[in-house]
Amino acid sequence: MKAYNIIVLAKQVPDTRNVGKDAMKADGTINRAVLPAIFNPEDLNALEQALRIKDKFPGSTVKILTMGPGRAADIIREGLFRGADGGILLTDRAFAGSDTLATSYALGQALKKMGNIDIIIAGRQAIDGDTAQVGPQVAEKLGMLQITYVEEVIELKDKKITVKRRLENGVETVRCPLPLVMTVNGTAPDCRARNAKRLMQYKHAKTVTELQKENEDYTHMYNDRPDLNIPEWTVNDIETDPSQLGLTGSPTKVKTVENVVLHAKDSKVISALDEEIETMMIELIESHTIG
Amino acid sequence: MANYYNDNSELKFHLNHPLMEKIVRLKEREYSFKKEFDFAPMDYEDAIDNYDRVLEVVGEICGNIVAENAESIDAEGPQVVDGHVIYARGTQENIDALNQAGLMGMSLPYKYDGLNFPIVPYIMAADIVSRADAGFVNIWGLQDCAETINEFASEEQKEKYLPRVSNGDTMAMDLTEPDAGSDLQAVQLKATWDEKKHTWLLNGVKRFITNGDGDISLVLARSEPGTKDGRGLSMFIYDKQDGGVTVRRIEHKMGIIGSPTCELVFKNAPGELVGSRKMGLIKYVMALMNGARLGIAAQSVGVSEAAYREALAYAKERMQFGKAIIRFPAVYEMLSLMKAKLDASRTLLYETARFVDMYKTYMHIAEERSLEKEEREEMKKYQRLADIFTPLVKGMSSEYSNQLAYDAVQIHGGSGFMKDYPVERIYRDARITSIYEGTTQLQVVAAIRGVTTGSYLAQIREYEAERVSPKLEYLKRSLIILTDDYERAVKKVMAADDTEFVDFHARRLVEMAGHIIMGYLLVLDSNRDESFLKSAQNYLNFAKGQVKAHAEFIRSSELADLGNYKFEI
Numbered sequence: 081m082k083a084y085n086i087i088v089l090a091k092q093v094p095d096t097r098n099v100g101k102d103a104m105k106a107d108g109t110i111n112r113a114v115l116p117a118i119f120n121p122e123d124l125n126a127l128e129q130a131l132r133i134k135d136k137f138p139g140s141t142v143k144i145l146t147m148g149p150g151r152a153a154d155i156i157r158e159g160l161f162r163g164a165d166g167g168i169l170l171t172d173r174a175f176a177g178s179d180t181l182a183t184s185y186a187l188g189q190a191l192k193k194m195g196n197i198d199i200i201i202a203g204r205q206a207i208d209g210d211t212a213q214v215g216p217q218v219a220e221k222l223g224m225l226q227i228t229y230v231e232e233v234i235e236l237k238d239k240k241i242t243v244k245r246r247l248e249n250g251v252e253t254v255r256c257p258l259p260l261v262m263t264v265n266g267t268a269p270d271c272r273a274r275n276a277k278r279l280m281q282y283k284h285a286k287t288v289t290e291l292q293k294e295n296e297d298y299t300h301m302y303n304d305r306p307d308l309n310i311p312e313w314t315v316n317d318i319e320t321d322p323s324q325l326g327l328t329g330s331p332t333k334v335k336t337v338e339n340v341v342l343h344a345k346d347s348k349v350i351s352a353l354d355e356e357i358e359t360m361m362i363e364l365i366e367s368h369t370i371g
Numbered sequence: 372m373a374n375y376y377n378d379n380s381e382l383k384f385h386l387n388h389p390l391m392e393k394i395v396r397l398k399e400r401e402y403s404f405k406k407e408f409d410f411a412p413m414d415y416e417d418a419i420d421n422y423d424r425v426l427e428v429v430g431e432i433c434g435n436i437v438a439e440n441a442e443s444i445d446a447e448g449p450q451v452v453d454g455h456v457i458y459a460r461g462t463q464e465n466i467d468a469l470n471q472a473g474l475m476g477m478s479l480p481y482k483y484d485g486l487n488f489p490i491v492p493y494i495m496a497a498d499i500v501s502r503a504d505a506g507f508v509n510i511w512g513l514q515d516c517a518e519t520i521n522e523f524a525s526e527e528q529k530e531k532y533l534p535r536v537s538n539g540d541t542m543a544m545d546l547t548e549p550d551a552g553s554d555l556q557a558v559q560l561k562a563t564w565d566e567k568k569h570t571w572l573l574n575g576v577k578r579f580i581t582n583g584d585g586d587i588s589l590v591l592a593r594s595e596p597g598t599k600d601g602r603g604l605s606m607f608i609y610d611k612q613d614g615g616v617t618v619r620r621i622e623h624k625m626g627i628i629g630s631p632t633c634e635l636v637f638k639n640a641p642g643e644l645v646g647s648r649k650m651g652l653i654k655y656v657m658a659l660m661n662g663a664r665l666g667i668a669a670q671s672v673g674v675s676e677a678a679y680r681e682a683l684a685y686a687k688e689r690m691q692f693g694k695a696i697i698r699f700p701a702v703y704e705m706l707s708l709m710k711a712k713l714d715a716s717r718t719l720l721y722e723t724a725r726f727v728d729m730y731k732t733y734m735h736i737a738e739e740r741s742l743e744k745e746e747r748e749e750m751k752k753y754q755r756l757a758d759i760f761t762p763l764v765k766g767m768s769s770e771y772s773n774q775l776a777y778d779a780v781q782i783h784g785g786s787g788f789m790k791d792y793p794v795e796r797i798y799r800d801a802r803i804t805s806i807y808e809g810t811t812q813l814q815v816v817a818a819i820r821g822v823t824t825g826s827y828l829a830q831i832r833e834y835e836a837e838r839v840s841p842k843l844e845y846l847k848r849s850l851i852i853l854t855d856d857y858e859r860a861v862k863k864v865m866a867a868d869d870t871e872f873v874d875f876h877a878r879r880l881v882e883m884a885g886h887i888i889m890g891y892l893l894v895l896d897s898n899r900d901e902s903f904l905k906s907a908q909n910y911l912n913f914a915k916g917q918v919k920a921h922a923e924f925i926r927s928s929e930l931a932d933l934g935n936y937k938f939e940i
Contacts, residue, residue, distance in 0.1 A: 273432050276425045276473035276486055280410035283424065305409065 083139030089202035090123035122203025124271035160282035161274035179330035180213040188221030215263035376430025385721040422492040433503035441504040444629035454617030456584035476537025483533035501673025505800035506627035540586035556601040562592035583633025601652035607642030615640025626799030664765040671772035678779035711910040715889035716768035723760040729753035759821030766814030769804035776801035827884040834891035879921040886914035
């Protein structure tokens with residue numbers, strides 16, 4: 081039986097699911113101080129798909145690649161707790177301000193260095209930007225095949241994968257040769273919980289930067305146990321063209337951000353009669369309120 | 372995204388009790404395991420952080436999966452197909468999620484793939500699981516049968532079975548039979564040595580066996596033909612992989628429906644003897660039962676937590692006469708007393724768990740090296756305390772869980788009687804807690820020794836001697852007065868020098884001791900964290916009434932009155 085090398089692309093995002101009134105600053109940017117940083121939900125669905133392949137094909141490896149500030153090392157640890165074999169934190173001021181294009185470029189260059197990849201799995205989209213562009217763009221940058229909106233891997237045999245895609249109006253089953261990039265929907269199974277032993281073992285996993293702040297009593301441990309060192313790659317560790325990085329490499333420019341507050345303008349009373357409900361439904365569909 | 376650990380600060384409070392430092396140091400053998408096991412803690416802070424993080428996982432799984440499945444499991448229940456149990460869909464989902472997270476074998480040693488957790492965090496996990504689904508905690512919580520294997524089985528048996536438990540095999544304890552319920556001495560299931568097959572063979576019927584189709588079972592059987600009492604019974608391990616046991620039926624129960632209660636037929640089922648022959652009931656079942664009783668106490672506290680939360684949420688929401696019903700004295704008093712009983716039973720639960728941890732850990736250390744004199748004395752002290760606190764907490768907390776479930780339904784009014792709200796299920800689930808693993812009446816039989824030997828009083832005096840902040844002194848003074856009432860009542864009952872008279876008043880005396888002990892524990896908790904003060908005050912007001920009523924009953928009771936209570940048959 082074959083084993084596969086799988087990379088999961090994951091992002092640390094502000095938790096925008098339970099937004100309070102001070103979630104946005106006056107200038108329209110996200111107030112990160114009040115929103116906890118979490119593992120992007122659909123990236124967890126992606127991780128679960130990767131771990132299921134690993135469960136089925138022993139010897140497979142699952143590694144996480146994340147780009148972000150130093151605290152994004154949490155994403156690698158979270159992956160380790162749930163069953164990933166390791167990961168790389170791509171972090172540098174040079175990446176700051178990246179839009180989806182610059183992000184895909186940087187991730188693509190890191191993936192090239194990682195090499196020997198059978199499957200790249202990412203969440204469909206991140207809850208902060210909601211673009212769903214990074215996964216597909218990475219595939220383009222690497223010249224790899226891609227399947228988006230994956231809900232389930234039906235079969236993986238030798239160098240071919242068959243998956244179910246969840247689309248707006250139904251499902252589609254497609255087959256694709258490896259290597260490929262897949263993006264996974266939130267409708268795919270939830271990620272498994274953290275495993276107790278892995279939690280106890282890998283909570284000490286640290287990047288070099290984090291180690292400098294570490295309690296000295298523990299430092300010997302990092303020499304004895306290389307698995308606890310989270311590799312941290314800066315712009316110097318990968319081959320890049322500076323003009324394609326960070327703000328410079330980002331064609332997306334935000335002109336203004338507006339606060340939109342929805343108000344009810346008028347209200348209608350509808351009785352529980354079938355005809356009236358049907359009329360309302362037609363009206364709502366025609367006005368594109370639902371549908 | 373509910374988390375049943377993070378949303379309950381009382382749990383963290385009990386996890387950080389001052390005695391934990393010593394318990395963890397002993398349990399981790401001065402933190403020497405880290406050389407051999409990557410995930411073993413390096414120091415106390417590291418260990419507590421481990422428990423905290425793992426309990427957070429338990430809380431997450433319970434809040435998002437186990438609690439969500441409770442309703443459908445209750446409706447669906449398990450079934451028997453071809454002599455074996457098929458769990459309800461949700462039950463299997465719960466088991467899979469907890470196994471995946473490595474939450475079996477929590478208290479087993481590292482070398483058997485366990486997490487080597489002390490009893491305190493393990494019991495805390497049971498408390499959390501039970502809040503999510505009291506029926507499910509039975510299946511998951513039977514992992515503590517493994518502790519009996521760890522204590523009494525041979526090294527070979529430990530190596531064979533314990534890692535399997537750590538990796539997800541479920542367990543059962545097969546004790547009860549149609550004619551041997553509370554009276555286990557009457558067990559008849561036959562164990563005969565088969566010279567040809569070189570194994571013990573088990574034959575007979577067991578009844579009311581929780582998770583009877585579990586992977587690994589501990590079976591109490593008569594190995595000495597011709598005997599009639601407990602001295603002819605031995606303990607065996609039955610491995611489901613060997614075959615020989617079928618499930619004849621599953622009981623139709625009032626509550627904990629997801630937990631399959633089985634009638635088992637043993638037909639030449641092979642069994643491995645645990646420890647020595649004839650010690651089955653006398654030694655091993657007693658140990659097994661003490662562990663199980665602590666587990667039921669945790670289950671009871673979890674049920675109380677669930678009942679309290681449902682009632683509180685409903686009382687805040689439900690509007691009558693133009694305001695939320697929680698604004699009415701009749702309702703808020705009920706809720707405050709529920710909270711006080713919940714906090715009281717929980718503090719007694721973790722106090723008992725610490726006692727068990729202290730003595731059991733010393734007991735295991737004693738297998739590795741001989742204990743120092745002080746260590747031996749400490750072990751004996753905590754064993755005595757564990758022995759009298761276990762029946763006390765099982766009895767009191769299970770009765771309270773029933774009272775809380777009753778009050779929770781009452782607060783819901785007519786809606787609580789309908790299947791639309793979870794309290795209806797909680798009410799049914801609570802009912803068993805004061806019955807199985809020994810009825811409350813039998814807990815009293817075990818606990819009365821604590822009264823007659825003066826052990827409860829001695830421990831009450833220890834609590835009395837602990838220093839508390841001046842503003843808590845007045846609470847202590849009321850407890851000292853109640854202790855006087857208790858002492859007088861004990862003296863009066865003992866003076867009659869009649870065992871029936873002691874038995875007659877046993878429940879009252881044990882309850883008096885229980886109220887005083889829980890009162891002290893809540894005062895000490897308030898001393899560490901002011902948020903317990905309300906519960907301490909409310910509990911004491913309640914306890915005063917209870918203790919005084921029992922004291923008055925006993926004061927005016929004479930041996931000759933017993934005739935009034937007896938029946939002709």
